[in-house]
Amino acid sequence: FGLWLFVYLCFVFSHSVFLCYLFIKLFIYRPTLHCVPSLVSLPGSFHEAGMQEVDELVREYRHSCAWFLGPFYNIVRLFHPDYIKPLFLASASITFKDEVFYGLMRPWLGQGLVLSNGRQWSRQRRLLTPAFHFDILKNYVHIFNQSVNIMHEKWRRLLAEGKDELDMFEHVTLMTLDSLLKCTFSYDSQKSSEYITSIFELSDLVVERQRFVPYHWDWVYKRTAEGQRFYTACKIVHDFTAAIVQERRSQLLKNGPPENSTENSTARGKKKTVDFIDVLLLALAADDKMQITHFHNIYKMSTKCHDTTASALSWVFYNLATHQEDQERCRSEINDLLNGRxxxxxxxxxLSNLPFTTMCIKESLRLHPPVTTVTRYYSQDMSVPGGCTIPQGNICLISIYGTHHNPEIWPNPEVFDPMRFDPENSKQRSSYAFVPFSAGPRNCIGQSFALAELRVVLALTLRRFRILPGSRRPKRLYKLIMRTEDGLPLKLEPLTEDG
Structure with a gap:
């Protein structure tokens, strides 16, 4: 009872000081943010209604606005290419991840690439970059094929049982996690059900904690049922990764570094090739400043990335299910490529011979970006168009979703139109109008990995199945990534060899 009384008092106190605090904030920031419209707002919804509110916000303000998130946080929201460009291009030495949105993930992800700053971030980025070299990525394509084959075999069994409508998020998330674990750990996800369950639970708990301000204090959160579930799931994930890393490190010390070959035959087990974890372990051995704890933090970050790929795949399946002509054009392009083999x-x-399929993937990423926002703060004042200066330390919320739905850049932004990404139609468009993987020095290091997997999975799926809309229209829900409220039901029809 005492704990909940304390939580209640914190809640009452925070709202009682809201007007006074907001009055002060308005007078402090208004002179320097005169070009940015100011809004007074409590945390918005992450459901479908909340996404529609963002659409209305972008239509009304077009480039940016100041947003007061409760009594504690003043945020500048930006959703125009010209305004987000200088923020994305800022040097990593002056760019920092804020604690409001990212800090709550620290017990889970540690000081990895997502959450680290300054020299620590630069060192980790340098160590990770070789793991995403094309010579390494080529080896992963065979694994992508394997993982999607397993998913398709499961689909055929379910279809034979009369289950023709499936939740794409459920199936695709398991597939992308299986793929990632094989590419990085050389580990079979069939043996890691507890780890998978914990990953899903952590994603939900982080979002719930972000939305309830009293839970931002560790002292309070650790004493709640949700907090206990969160830290229990963290321990499961950390113990799993630590055990695998230690096992692979022992093998490396015993057997020496593997050969770096890019032939597909090596990825099939005839000869051990360098993979993601090998690159990091070899970097650990070569860098005496890098501790094994830093390695674990880097690795924990990487194993979270399967969620974004799963979201992207699920939404491109949905968009093609609701646009059959585009789906058929993709299928024709894929069959022309693979027939006769x-x-x-x-x-x-x-992968470079699927232009229209790639255009469909990009349009789906525009319409339903897996990550809708990134937040930053800067150690110096930042200038944006209109003679506006964002004071140092002010949280900048760069709205990827808002930029992708800005009608000044994208006519009829809610319409799925892959031809937006035809090279002729993209010539005059800012490169910062489409940023599903962020941009600048702190862009997503795994974007080539993700795009390769997206094309492999989509190509094989459309060759083997026709995807049709499900029994209900999905409602968007943002939980660290773009998901849906009640799954994403789609229907499948198996295709014969002649289509």
Whole structure:
């Protein structure tokens, strides 16, 4: 009872000082943010209604606005290419991740690439970059094929049982996690159900904690049922990664570094090739400043990335299910590429020969970006168009979703139109109008990995199945990534060899 009384008092106190605090904030920031309209707001909804509110906000203000998130946080929201460009391009030495949105993930992800700053971030980025070299990524394409084959076998069994409508998020998330664990750990996800469950639970708990301000204090959160679930799930994830890392490190010390070959035959087990974890372990051995705890933090970050790929795949399936002409055009392009081969395996070289399929993926990423916002603060004043200066330390919320739905840049932004990404139609468009993987020095290091997997999975899926709309229209829900409130039901029809 005492704990909940304390939480209640914190809640009452925070709202009682709201007007006074807001009055002061308005007078402090108004002179320097005169070009940015000011809004007074409590935390908005992450459901469908909340996404529609963002659409209205972008239509009304077009480039930016100042947003007061409760009594404690003053945020500048930006959703125009010209305004987000200088923020994305800012040097990593003056760019920092804020604690409001990212700090609550620290017990889970540690001081990895997502949450670190300054020299620590630069060192980790340098150590991670070789793991995403094209020579390494080529080896992963075979694994992408394997993982999607497993998912398709499961789909065929379910269809044979009369279950023709499936939740895409459920199936695709398991597939992308299986793929990531194989690419990084060389580990079979069939053995890690507890780890998978914990990853899903952590994503939900972080969002719930972000929305309830009293839970931002660790002292309070650790004493709640939700906090206990969160830290229990963290321990499961950390113990799992630590055990695998230690095992692979022992193998490396015993057997020496593997050979770096890019031939597909090596990825099939004939010869051990360098993979993600090998690159990091070799970097650990070469850098005496890098501790094993830093390695764990880097690795914990990387294993979270499967969620964004799963979101992207699920939404491109949905968008093509609701636009059958585009789906058929993709299928024709894929069949022209793969017909006549002894196997259906998509190769690295095939990825550049799927132009329309890639355009559909990009349009889906525009319409439903997996990560809708990134937040930053800067150690110096930042200038944006209109003679406006954002004071140092002010939280900047760069709205990827808002930029992708800005009618000044994208006519009829709610319409799915892959031809927006035809090279002729993209010539005059700012490169910062489409930023699903962020941009600048702190862009997503795994974007080439993700795009390769998206094309492999989509190509094989459309070759083997026709995707149709499900029994209900999905309602968007943002939980660290763009998801839906009650799954994403889609229907499947298996295709014969002649289509």
């Amino acid at each position: 002894e196997t259906e395996e998509v190769t690295w070289e095939d």
